[in-house]
Every structure is written in structure tokens, then in C-alpha cells.
Amino acid sequence: xxxxxxxxxxxxxxxxxxxxxxxxxxxxxxxxxxxxxxxxxxxxxxxxxxxxxxxxxxxxxxxxxxxxxxxxxxxxxxxxxxxxxxxxxxxxxxxxxxxxxxxxxxxxxxxxxxxx
Amino acid sequence: xxxxxxxxxxxxxxxxxxxxxxxxxxxxxxxxxxxxxxxxxxxxxxxxxxxxxxxxxxxxxxxxxxxxxxxxxxxxxxxxxxxxxxxxxxxxxxxxxxxxxxxxxxxxxxx
Numbered sequence: 001x002x003x004x005x006x007x008x009x010x011x012x013x014x015x016x017x018x019x020x021x022x023x024x025x026x027x028x029x030x031x032x033x034x035x036x037x038x039x040x041x042x043x044x045x046x047x048x049x050x051x052x053x054x055x056x057x058x059x060x061x062x063x064x065x066x067x068x069x070x071x072x073x074x075x076x077x078x079x080x081x082x083x084x085x086x087x088x089x090x091x092x093x094x095x096x097x098x099x100x101x102x103x104x105x106x107x108x109x110x111x112x113x114x115x116x
Numbered sequence: 117x118x119x120x121x122x123x124x125x126x127x128x129x130x131x132x133x134x135x136x137x138x139x140x141x142x143x144x145x146x147x148x149x150x151x152x153x154x155x156x157x158x159x160x161x162x163x164x165x166x167x168x169x170x171x172x173x174x175x176x177x178x179x180x181x182x183x184x185x186x187x188x189x190x191x192x193x194x195x196x197x198x199x200x201x202x203x204x205x206x207x208x209x210x211x212x213x214x215x216x217x218x219x220x221x222x223x224x225x226x227x
Contacts, residue, residue: 033214042206042217043160055213091160102148102210107160 004108025094139207
């Protein structure tokens, strides 16, 4: 299977700890996105990359969140000093831009974070 | 900024009856619109996409959606519901390189 891969699937951490998630996109896709989804809500945009360049970061995103995509392939999302409100499903998606607007995003199965 | 509003948080239908999930969009330019489905404990899956080629878009599993500019709507329909259609459905609009999701509509299908 060559879909979007996210690790770990689940992460339980104590408040105040740092966590890091990894996303491996579909290999030929040059755009990579991070979203957050809480129970009963639609996915909320966090940030996205084209190759290694971070093109946009949500203004709602705390400075405790940072994402990298150093070689334009996999990406990491780090949350520093976690808070209980950070508990959510973190989704990664990738796409290949087309000449006709945005192409569909292919999503991974997500990393579920629980902050105790 | 672009946005979508899903008019129903929950829709319940009987198996074999039509499905209608309603979505209105707000966009300052001609948008790309999508519907995604999320089954319990599964990833998000693309149902269909509109990018101005045709106003009636056919997707997977018998779903289709019609783009109506005059009504700023992009409602999702299916002639006959199956039990396997029970899931969360998201209407999505493009916004400067990223996708903006609606709040979702939970579809229940009764036998």
C-alpha cells in the first residue's frame, strides 16, 4: 500500500510533555498538509508544505506547534508543553497540484493524541 | 475567506430511500468543492470533486452532487441508501491551496 502513512497511531502523554508525530506522504506528492480533528467536528487546517517550504500556518495555531518537512519528503509535527486541549486526532494528507485548482487530498489514518 | 455550511448535523433515512445531505458554500471566486466520507475508525475518503467542468458531478458508490451557483449550494444525493452508507460526510471548499471542511453530517441508515 502506497498511501499516506502516519506514526504513531496512538500517543498518550502527560500534560507538559513534548510529542512528535511523523507523516510519510504518497511518494510523488509534493504538497503535505496537517489537520486536527476533535470529536464531532470537521478537520481543522493547521499548516501545509509545498516540497520543503511551509506555505501557510493557521493563525489559530499556538506557538507550541511546529512542523517541518526538511527534505520535501516526510514531515514531523511537534507539540511542546502539551495541554489537555491538544487531545485530538492529528491528520496528515498529501496531494499533487494540478493545473485546474487544488487536487484532492489523500489522508492518512491519523495519530490520536490523548493528553492526561 | 472561503467557508462551507452543512445544514444538517444528523440525517436519518431508511435503507432503499433517497439521501440528501445539504451544503452551502461561501466563496469570493469560483471554488473547487468536494465531498469526503469518514466511516467509524477509518480515514477520510474522497467521494467526489467539482472544479467547474460540469455542474452535476458523479462520485463513488452511487453518490452525486450538483453545483448551483445561484443558490451557492453543493448538495450530495444518492437515489437509494445502503446500510454501508452510514458514516460522517463532510462538504469541503478550497481556499488558496488548502481545503476547508464543514462541520459534518452524520448519516444513519435504518433497516
